[in-house]
Amino acid sequence: MxxxxxxxxxxxxxxxxxxxxxxxxxPENVSRETFSADEVYxxxxxxxxxxxxxxxxxxxxxxxxxxLPKVLALCSFAYLYKNLRGKKCLPVEIKVVxxxxxxxxxxxxxVDLPRVAKVLKSLDADIIALQEVDMGNPRTLLVKQxxxxxxxxxxxxxxxxxxxxxxxxxxxxxxxxxxxxxYINHRLxxxxxxxxxxxxxxxxxxxxxxVFNTHLELNRDLRLTQIRDFIVPLIQxxxxxxxxxxxxxxxxxxxxxxxxxxxxxxxxxxxxxxxxNTFTSYNPAERIDFIxxxxxxxxxxxxxxxxxxxxxxxxxxKLRG
Numbered sequence: 001m002x003x004x005x006x007x008x009x010x011x012x013x014x015x016x017x018x019x020x021x022x023x024x025x026x027p028e029n030v031s032r033e034t035f036s037a038d039e040v041y042x043x044x045x046x047x048x049x050x051x052x053x054x055x056x057x058x059x060x061x062x063x064x065x066x067x068l069p070k071v072l073a074l075c076s077f078a079y080l081y082k083n084l085r086g087k088k089c090l091p092v093e094i095k096v097v098x099x100x101x102x103x104x105x106x107x108x109x110x111v112d113l114p115r116v117a118k119v120l121k122s123l124d125a126d127i128i129a130l131q132e133v134d135m136g137n138p139r140t141l142l143v144k145q146x147x148x149x150x151x152x153x154x155x156x157x158x159x160x161x162x163x164x165x166x167x168x169x170x171x172x173x174x175x176x177x178x179x180x181x182x183y184i185n186h187r188l189x190x191x192x193x194x195x196x197x198x199x200x201x202x203x204x205x206x207x208x209x210x211v212f213n214t215h216l217e218l219n220r221d222l223r224l225t226q227i228r229d230f231i232v233p234l235i236q237x238x239x240x241x242x243x244x245x246x247x248x249x250x251x252x253x254x255x256x257x258x259x260x261x262x263x264x265x266x267x268x269x270x271x272x273x274x275x276x277n278t279f280t281s282y283n284p285a286e287r288i289d290f291i292x293x294x295x296x297x298x299x300x301x302x303x304x305x306x307x308x309x310x311x312x313x314x315x316x317x318k319l320r321g
Contacts, residue, residue: 092205093300093320097125098245098289100215100312103134103170104145107282107308111140117152119307120175123316127202128155128175129213129245132310135159137168146173160185160198162215171196172213172246178202186234188226190217197231207321209296210238214246220254227256232263241296241321247312251286264292265299267317273303278313281306291317 097120104113120128130149134140150157155175160183162171174183182201187193198213212235217223235242244264250257252266260266268287277284284304289312293299301318 093318094127094204095123095125095316095318096127096129096211096243096245096291097123097314097316098129098131098213098247098291099314100131100247100289100310101145102132102310102312103137103140104309106310107280112309113140113143113145113148114152115309117149119305119309119314120149120153123305123314125316126177127211127243128153129198129211129243130173130175131213131215131247133159133171133173135161135169135171137165137170142168146175149173150175156180158183158198158200160196160213162196163194172198172215174198174200174211174213176200176202176211178204181208186230188214188217189230190222190226195226197234199234208240210235210240210242212242212244212246214244214248216246216248216250216256218249220250220256223248223250223254223256224259227259232260235294236263239294239296242294243297243319244292244294245290245315247289249288251288257290260290260292264294265297267291267293267299267302267319269302270299270317271302271304273305275304275306275313278304278315280311281308281313282311284313289313289315291315293319297321 099120101116103111104116105111106115130146133146135144135146136142146157146159150173153175155177156179157176158174158180160172160174161169163169171185179202180200181203184199186197186199188195188197195215195217198211200211200213202209202211212231214231217226231244235244244260248257252258252261252268268290275284277287278289279286287304291299291302297319298321299317300320303316305314305316307314
């Protein structure tokens, strides 16, 4: 945030209050790129506190004048610390899975939720990004699949609706062992929006990370537009460590994934397994399921696992900050 002292010192009537204030970080110590978003917050706080401050020859509001630098300093350090934590290396390794479960319909055509649950349990992941999840849909016996899988795995769950029906809905879900601190379900821009992008904020060993989960369009041009104009800018809007996973309906040779590889790291680059494709599960011919990372993470290992519980194969990657 490169919190400029000049902003605080020169533009406030009570500038003398700040001249000896060494409590604020200086431009030499803090990265502007890292903290630009929080600079906006602090300046809003500054205006808020300043508006209630009366400066005059009298000693009125003396207490307020004395406390203002401390309040501003505390605000500064609270938000600086939060962001600095996001820039540190995570001291733990985490396992991430992405899996299109096709409403738990296996290659035998049977809907078998326990079979999917056993596959996920065998992967022993910390974060699971699921696509094609039914919630209360008659075609899957009104079962809220995300909730049932989360209970079976003893994990927290965030569901993001992509399509709503007269009864029930269909979408994506993030399951995790880590505390869930916030989430947003973004509708991907389209003439008739039918896809969504989950953004889930997790606390990992006291640090914040973001997980993005999606199932992209079948239309190639629309996918590229959504990736270039919406998804990438959203993920890049914060330096917080981020994971972008899902079924992209694209191969590495398609323009959308090519664009992503210029912006993020494809965890497939450390593949240690024999399988290299994820679809279809009975004859894997294409890799259309991905786990991308920003600079906050590095991939230590990557594997595509065999399973017949869906028409896709699950992908697992081991990461470290």
